[in-house]
Amino acid sequence: MVSIAVAQPGMLEIRTEEASLHPGEGEVLVRVRRAGICGSDMHILHGSNPFARYPRVIGHEFAGHVVETGKGVEGLVAGDAVVADPVLACGHCYPCRIGRPNVCSNLEVLGVHRDGGFRDHVVLPASNCVKVPDSLPIEIAALAEPFAVAANVLSRTGISAEDTVLIYGAGTVGLTALQVARLHGARCIISDVDESRLERARGFGAAVTINPRETDLPQAVRDENEGLGPSLVIDGAGIPALLEEACRVASPAGRIGLLGFSPGPCNISQQEIVKKELTIVGSRLNRRFIPQVVEWLAEGKLQPAGMITQTVPAREAQAAFDLIENDPASTIKVQLDFA
Ligand SMILES: [Zn+2]
Numbered sequence: 001m002v003s004i005a006v007a008q009p010g011m012l013e014i015r016t017e018e019a020s021l022h023p024g025e026g027e028v029l030v031r032v033r034r035a036g037i038c039g040s041d042m043h044i045l046h047g048s049n050p051f052a053r054y055p056r057v058i059g060h061e062f063a064g065h066v067v068e069t070g071k072g073v074e075g076l077v078a079g080d081a082v083v084a085d086p087v088l089a090c091g092h093c094y095p096c097r098i099g100r101p102n103v104c105s106n107l108e109v110l111g112v113h114r115d116g117g118f119r120d121h122v123v124l125p126a127s128n129c130v131k132v133p134d135s136l137p138i139e140i141a142a143l144a145e146p147f148a149v150a151a152n153v154l155s156r157t158g159i160s161a162e163d164t165v166l167i168y169g170a171g172t173v174g175l176t177a178l179q180v181a182r183l184h185g186a187r188c189i190i191s192d193v194d195e196s197r198l199e200r201a202r203g204f205g206a207a208v209t210i211n212p213r214e215t216d217l218p219q220a221v222r223d224e225n226e227g228l229g230p231s232l233v234i235d236g237a238g239i240p241a242l243l244e245e246a247c248r249v250a251s252p253a254g255r256i257g258l259l260g261f262s263p264g265p266c267n268i269s270q271q272e273i274v275k276k277e278l279t280i281v282g283s284r285l286n287r288r289f290i291p292q293v294v295e296w297l298a299e300g301k302l303q304p305a306g307m308i309t310q311t312v313p314a315r316e317a318q319a320a321f322d323l324i325e326n327d328p329a330s331t332i333k334v335q336l337d338f339a
Protein backbone atom coordinates (compact mmCIF):
# COMPACT_ATOMS: atom_id res chain seq x y z
CA MET A 1 0.00 0.00 0.00
CA VAL A 2 1.26 3.47 -0.94
CA SER A 3 0.39 6.30 1.43
CA ILE A 4 1.39 9.96 1.61
CA ALA A 5 1.92 11.15 5.15
CA VAL A 6 3.26 14.17 6.96
CA ALA A 7 5.55 12.68 9.61
CA GLN A 8 6.06 16.06 11.28
CA PRO A 9 5.76 19.63 10.02
CA GLY A 10 7.89 20.03 6.90
CA MET A 11 8.42 16.32 6.36
CA LEU A 12 6.44 14.60 3.62
CA GLU A 13 6.80 10.82 3.51
CA ILE A 14 5.83 8.48 0.73
CA ARG A 15 5.37 5.15 2.45
CA THR A 16 4.99 1.68 1.04
CA GLU A 17 3.71 -0.88 3.47
CA GLU A 18 1.96 -4.20 3.59
CA ALA A 19 -1.54 -3.81 4.90
CA SER A 20 -4.53 -6.03 4.85
CA LEU A 21 -7.55 -3.87 5.62
CA HIS A 22 -11.08 -5.06 6.26
CA PRO A 23 -14.16 -3.00 6.97
CA GLY A 24 -15.87 -3.32 10.34
CA GLU A 25 -19.57 -2.99 10.97
CA GLY A 26 -21.01 -0.03 9.06
CA GLU A 27 -17.73 0.51 7.24
CA VAL A 28 -16.52 0.22 3.67
CA LEU A 29 -13.09 -0.58 2.22
CA VAL A 30 -12.38 1.79 -0.67
CA ARG A 31 -9.67 1.51 -3.32
CA VAL A 32 -8.72 5.17 -3.81
CA ARG A 33 -8.10 6.18 -7.43
CA ARG A 34 -7.75 9.96 -7.45
CA ALA A 35 -7.17 12.52 -4.74
CA GLY A 36 -6.84 16.30 -4.93
CA ILE A 37 -4.26 18.30 -3.01
CA CYS A 38 -5.87 21.16 -1.10
CA GLY A 39 -4.50 24.31 0.50
CA SER A 40 -5.21 22.76 3.88
CA ASP A 41 -2.95 19.79 3.03
CA MET A 42 -0.21 22.37 2.43
CA HIS A 43 -0.99 23.93 5.83
CA ILE A 44 -0.62 20.54 7.53
CA LEU A 45 2.70 20.05 5.75
CA HIS A 46 3.85 23.49 6.92
CA GLY A 47 2.65 22.93 10.47
CA SER A 48 0.17 25.81 10.21
CA ASN A 49 -3.05 23.83 10.64
CA PRO A 50 -3.99 24.13 14.32
CA PHE A 51 -6.08 20.93 14.24
CA ALA A 52 -3.57 18.52 12.72
CA ARG A 53 -1.83 15.91 14.80
CA TYR A 54 1.27 14.10 13.50
CA PRO A 55 2.16 11.75 11.94
CA ARG A 56 -0.82 12.04 9.63
CA VAL A 57 -1.83 10.47 6.32
CA ILE A 58 -3.28 13.59 4.66
CA GLY A 59 -5.91 14.02 1.93
CA HIS A 60 -9.61 14.76 2.19
CA GLU A 61 -10.64 15.11 -1.47
CA PHE A 62 -10.71 11.60 -2.88
CA ALA A 63 -12.74 9.13 -4.90
CA GLY A 64 -12.40 5.46 -5.69
CA HIS A 65 -14.20 2.15 -5.79
CA VAL A 66 -15.75 0.03 -3.07
CA VAL A 67 -13.79 -3.20 -2.55
CA GLU A 68 -15.65 -4.69 0.39
CA THR A 69 -18.54 -3.70 2.64
CA GLY A 70 -18.84 -4.47 6.34
CA LYS A 71 -21.82 -5.83 8.23
CA GLY A 72 -24.97 -3.72 8.11
CA VAL A 73 -23.94 -1.59 5.12
CA GLU A 74 -26.83 -0.91 2.78
CA GLY A 75 -26.88 0.84 -0.57
CA LEU A 76 -23.24 0.17 -1.46
CA VAL A 77 -21.72 -2.91 -3.08
CA ALA A 78 -18.25 -3.90 -4.26
CA GLY A 79 -17.43 -2.11 -7.50
CA ASP A 80 -19.45 1.03 -6.78
CA ALA A 81 -17.70 4.32 -7.46
CA VAL A 82 -17.76 6.60 -4.42
CA VAL A 83 -16.46 9.95 -3.28
CA ALA A 84 -15.68 10.59 0.38
CA ASP A 85 -17.21 13.24 2.59
CA PRO A 86 -14.34 13.97 5.01
CA VAL A 87 -16.61 15.35 7.77
CA LEU A 88 -17.04 12.93 10.69
CA ALA A 89 -19.56 14.21 13.22
CA CYS A 90 -20.87 12.80 16.51
CA GLY A 91 -24.55 13.22 15.66
CA HIS A 92 -25.47 14.15 19.24
CA CYS A 93 -24.15 17.62 20.04
CA TYR A 94 -26.04 20.88 19.51
CA PRO A 95 -24.68 21.68 15.99
CA CYS A 96 -25.28 18.08 14.90
CA ARG A 97 -28.85 18.16 16.21
CA ILE A 98 -29.63 21.31 14.22
CA GLY A 99 -28.14 19.93 10.99
CA ARG A 100 -24.69 21.54 11.15
CA PRO A 101 -22.39 18.48 11.42
CA ASN A 102 -19.48 20.37 9.82
CA VAL A 103 -19.11 22.36 13.04
CA CYS A 104 -19.78 19.38 15.33
CA SER A 105 -18.26 19.99 18.76
CA ASN A 106 -16.49 16.63 18.39
CA LEU A 107 -15.60 17.17 14.73
CA GLU A 108 -13.05 14.92 13.08
CA VAL A 109 -11.94 15.53 9.53
CA LEU A 110 -10.35 12.82 7.42
CA GLY A 111 -6.79 13.78 6.62
CA VAL A 112 -6.65 16.26 9.52
CA HIS A 113 -7.80 14.72 12.80
CA ARG A 114 -7.74 11.18 11.39
CA ASP A 115 -5.75 9.54 8.63
CA GLY A 116 -7.12 10.58 5.26
CA GLY A 117 -7.33 9.49 1.65
CA PHE A 118 -3.81 9.85 0.25
CA ARG A 119 -3.38 6.06 0.19
CA ASP A 120 -4.55 3.41 -2.19
CA HIS A 121 -6.82 1.66 0.34
CA VAL A 122 -8.86 3.25 3.10
CA VAL A 123 -11.61 2.06 5.45
CA LEU A 124 -14.39 4.63 5.84
CA PRO A 125 -17.76 4.79 7.57
CA ALA A 126 -20.34 3.91 4.90
CA SER A 127 -22.18 7.12 5.83
CA ASN A 128 -19.17 9.10 4.56
CA CYS A 129 -19.21 7.45 1.13
CA VAL A 130 -21.36 9.09 -1.52
CA LYS A 131 -22.17 6.89 -4.50
CA VAL A 132 -21.19 8.27 -7.88
CA PRO A 133 -22.81 7.25 -11.18
CA ASP A 134 -20.52 5.17 -13.40
CA SER A 135 -20.91 7.78 -16.13
CA LEU A 136 -18.93 10.28 -14.05
CA PRO A 137 -15.14 9.96 -14.51
CA ILE A 138 -13.46 9.19 -11.19
CA GLU A 139 -11.16 12.24 -11.42
CA ILE A 140 -14.25 14.45 -11.69
CA ALA A 141 -15.86 12.66 -8.73
CA ALA A 142 -12.74 13.55 -6.70
CA LEU A 143 -13.63 17.25 -7.21
CA ALA A 144 -16.97 16.90 -5.43
CA GLU A 145 -15.57 17.91 -2.03
CA PRO A 146 -14.13 21.29 -3.11
CA PHE A 147 -17.36 22.05 -4.98
CA ALA A 148 -19.27 21.12 -1.80
CA VAL A 149 -17.20 23.69 0.11
CA ALA A 150 -18.41 26.31 -2.41
CA ALA A 151 -22.00 25.07 -2.16
CA ASN A 152 -21.74 25.40 1.61
CA VAL A 153 -20.66 29.04 1.66
CA LEU A 154 -23.28 29.96 -0.94
CA SER A 155 -25.91 28.20 1.13
CA ARG A 156 -24.77 30.04 4.26
CA THR A 157 -24.92 33.43 2.53
CA GLY A 158 -27.89 32.63 0.32
CA ILE A 159 -27.51 32.89 -3.45
CA SER A 160 -30.01 33.67 -6.17
CA ALA A 161 -30.21 34.99 -9.72
CA GLU A 162 -30.76 38.45 -8.14
CA ASP A 163 -27.23 38.49 -6.80
CA THR A 164 -24.16 40.28 -8.03
CA VAL A 165 -21.32 38.30 -6.46
CA LEU A 166 -17.80 39.58 -5.83
CA ILE A 167 -15.33 36.74 -5.30
CA TYR A 168 -11.86 37.45 -3.91
CA GLY A 169 -9.31 34.97 -5.26
CA ALA A 170 -9.41 32.84 -8.42
CA GLY A 171 -7.89 29.70 -6.88
CA THR A 172 -9.86 26.54 -6.17
CA VAL A 173 -12.22 28.17 -3.66
CA GLY A 174 -12.89 31.16 -5.90
CA LEU A 175 -13.39 29.17 -9.09
CA THR A 176 -15.69 26.59 -7.48
CA ALA A 177 -17.72 29.40 -5.85
CA LEU A 178 -17.88 31.12 -9.23
CA GLN A 179 -19.28 28.00 -10.90
CA VAL A 180 -21.86 27.27 -8.20
CA ALA A 181 -22.96 30.94 -8.15
CA ARG A 182 -23.28 30.91 -11.96
CA LEU A 183 -25.37 27.75 -11.72
CA HIS A 184 -27.83 29.78 -9.61
CA GLY A 185 -27.92 32.45 -12.30
CA ALA A 186 -25.93 35.13 -10.44
CA ARG A 187 -23.64 37.71 -12.08
CA CYS A 188 -20.06 37.17 -10.91
CA ILE A 189 -17.06 39.45 -10.54
CA ILE A 190 -13.75 37.88 -9.56
CA SER A 191 -10.56 39.48 -8.31
CA ASP A 192 -7.02 38.06 -8.31
CA VAL A 193 -3.50 39.41 -8.67
CA ASP A 194 -2.58 36.72 -11.22
CA GLU A 195 -3.59 37.35 -14.84
CA SER A 196 -3.57 33.68 -15.88
CA ARG A 197 -5.99 32.89 -13.07
CA LEU A 198 -8.27 35.72 -14.17
CA GLU A 199 -8.20 34.38 -17.70
CA ARG A 200 -9.33 30.98 -16.39
CA ALA A 201 -12.08 32.69 -14.39
CA ARG A 202 -13.41 34.30 -17.57
CA GLY A 203 -13.55 30.82 -19.11
CA PHE A 204 -15.65 29.68 -16.15
CA GLY A 205 -18.15 32.48 -16.68
CA ALA A 206 -16.93 35.49 -14.71
CA ALA A 207 -18.62 38.58 -16.17
CA VAL A 208 -15.94 40.94 -14.83
CA THR A 209 -12.36 40.22 -13.72
CA ILE A 210 -10.30 42.63 -11.67
CA ASN A 211 -6.59 42.70 -10.95
CA PRO A 212 -6.39 44.85 -7.80
CA ARG A 213 -2.72 45.59 -8.50
CA GLU A 214 -3.80 47.47 -11.60
CA THR A 215 -7.35 48.58 -10.86
CA ASP A 216 -8.89 50.11 -7.77
CA LEU A 217 -11.36 47.40 -6.77
CA PRO A 218 -13.88 49.49 -4.79
CA GLN A 219 -13.99 51.91 -7.74
CA ALA A 220 -14.41 49.07 -10.23
CA VAL A 221 -17.40 47.51 -8.47
CA ARG A 222 -19.13 50.77 -7.49
CA ASP A 223 -21.54 50.78 -10.44
CA GLU A 224 -22.53 47.14 -10.07
CA ASN A 225 -26.01 46.15 -8.90
CA GLU A 226 -27.65 49.45 -9.92
CA GLY A 227 -24.91 51.46 -8.27
CA LEU A 228 -25.22 49.72 -4.87
CA GLY A 229 -22.21 47.42 -5.15
CA PRO A 230 -22.06 43.60 -4.93
CA SER A 231 -24.89 42.00 -2.94
CA LEU A 232 -22.71 39.03 -2.03
CA VAL A 233 -18.98 38.92 -1.33
CA ILE A 234 -17.06 35.67 -0.97
CA ASP A 235 -13.55 35.77 0.44
CA GLY A 236 -11.84 32.89 -1.31
CA ALA A 237 -8.42 34.40 -0.57
CA GLY A 238 -8.57 34.29 3.23
CA ILE A 239 -6.88 37.64 3.78
CA PRO A 240 -8.17 39.42 6.93
CA ALA A 241 -7.87 42.94 5.47
CA LEU A 242 -10.24 41.96 2.66
CA LEU A 243 -13.08 41.77 5.17
CA GLU A 244 -12.69 45.51 5.76
CA GLU A 245 -12.93 46.17 2.04
CA ALA A 246 -15.82 43.70 1.66
CA CYS A 247 -17.85 45.61 4.26
CA ARG A 248 -17.17 48.86 2.43
CA VAL A 249 -18.10 47.66 -1.06
CA ALA A 250 -21.08 45.43 -0.23
CA SER A 251 -24.57 46.69 -1.06
CA PRO A 252 -27.22 47.35 1.59
CA ALA A 253 -28.63 43.98 2.71
CA GLY A 254 -25.41 42.43 1.42
CA ARG A 255 -23.91 39.19 2.70
CA ILE A 256 -20.25 38.31 3.18
CA GLY A 257 -18.99 34.72 3.30
CA LEU A 258 -15.62 33.93 4.90
CA LEU A 259 -13.62 30.71 4.50
CA GLY A 260 -10.13 31.74 5.59
CA PHE A 261 -8.54 30.50 8.79
CA SER A 262 -6.20 33.37 9.64
CA PRO A 263 -6.06 34.16 13.36
CA GLY A 264 -5.17 37.78 12.51
CA PRO A 265 -7.78 40.41 13.44
CA CYS A 266 -8.98 43.19 11.16
CA ASN A 267 -10.62 46.57 11.55
CA ILE A 268 -14.26 46.50 10.60
CA SER A 269 -16.65 49.29 11.28
CA GLN A 270 -19.74 48.58 13.33
CA GLN A 271 -21.44 51.46 11.56
CA GLU A 272 -20.88 49.94 8.11
CA ILE A 273 -22.43 46.64 9.18
CA VAL A 274 -25.43 48.17 10.92
CA LYS A 275 -26.12 50.94 8.41
CA LYS A 276 -26.36 48.43 5.57
CA GLU A 277 -27.58 45.51 7.70
CA LEU A 278 -24.79 43.31 6.41
CA THR A 279 -24.70 39.60 7.18
CA ILE A 280 -21.23 38.16 7.78
CA VAL A 281 -20.99 34.39 7.95
CA GLY A 282 -18.24 31.83 8.36
CA SER A 283 -18.27 28.65 6.31
CA ARG A 284 -16.29 25.56 7.22
CA LEU A 285 -15.96 22.38 5.12
CA ASN A 286 -19.42 21.28 3.96
CA ARG A 287 -22.74 20.41 5.46
CA ARG A 288 -23.55 17.21 3.56
CA PHE A 289 -23.57 18.92 0.16
CA ILE A 290 -21.65 16.19 -1.68
CA PRO A 291 -24.77 14.29 -2.90
CA GLN A 292 -26.09 17.57 -4.36
CA VAL A 293 -22.76 18.31 -6.04
CA VAL A 294 -22.53 14.78 -7.49
CA GLU A 295 -25.97 15.38 -9.01
CA TRP A 296 -24.84 18.70 -10.52
CA LEU A 297 -21.70 17.06 -11.89
CA ALA A 298 -23.66 14.15 -13.35
CA GLU A 299 -26.10 16.57 -14.99
CA GLY A 300 -23.24 18.55 -16.53
CA LYS A 301 -24.15 21.74 -14.64
CA LEU A 302 -20.58 22.51 -13.59
CA GLN A 303 -17.34 22.75 -15.58
CA PRO A 304 -15.05 20.48 -13.58
CA ALA A 305 -12.63 19.35 -16.29
CA GLY A 306 -10.73 22.65 -16.50
CA MET A 307 -10.22 22.58 -12.72
CA ILE A 308 -7.66 19.75 -12.87
CA THR A 309 -4.43 21.36 -14.02
CA GLN A 310 -1.97 18.54 -13.25
CA THR A 311 -2.22 14.83 -12.47
CA VAL A 312 0.80 13.21 -10.82
CA PRO A 313 1.41 9.54 -9.96
CA ALA A 314 0.98 9.09 -6.19
CA ARG A 315 4.56 7.84 -5.79
CA GLU A 316 5.75 11.17 -7.17
CA ALA A 317 3.70 13.16 -4.66
CA GLN A 318 6.77 15.15 -3.59
CA ALA A 319 6.94 16.69 -7.09
CA ALA A 320 3.26 17.65 -6.87
CA PHE A 321 3.78 19.39 -3.53
CA ASP A 322 6.92 21.13 -4.87
CA LEU A 323 4.96 22.40 -7.87
CA ILE A 324 2.21 23.90 -5.68
CA GLU A 325 4.89 25.43 -3.47
CA ASN A 326 7.03 26.91 -6.23
CA ASP A 327 4.55 27.80 -8.95
CA PRO A 328 1.09 28.04 -7.38
CA ALA A 329 -0.35 30.20 -10.19
CA SER A 330 0.16 27.35 -12.68
CA THR A 331 -2.13 25.12 -10.63
CA ILE A 332 -5.78 25.02 -9.71
CA LYS A 333 -6.27 21.45 -8.60
CA VAL A 334 -3.35 19.05 -8.65
CA GLN A 335 -4.50 15.46 -8.33
CA LEU A 336 -2.61 12.38 -7.21
CA ASP A 337 -3.23 9.29 -9.29
CA PHE A 338 -3.32 6.08 -7.24
CA ALA A 339 -3.94 4.10 -10.48
ZN1 LIG B 1 -9.97 20.90 0.70
Ligand SMILES: [Zn+2]
Pocket residue numbers: 089090091092093094095096097101104105106107
Ligand atom coordinates in the same frame (compact mmCIF):
# COMPACT_ATOMS: atom_id res chain seq x y z
ZN1 LIG C 1 -21.70 16.58 16.95
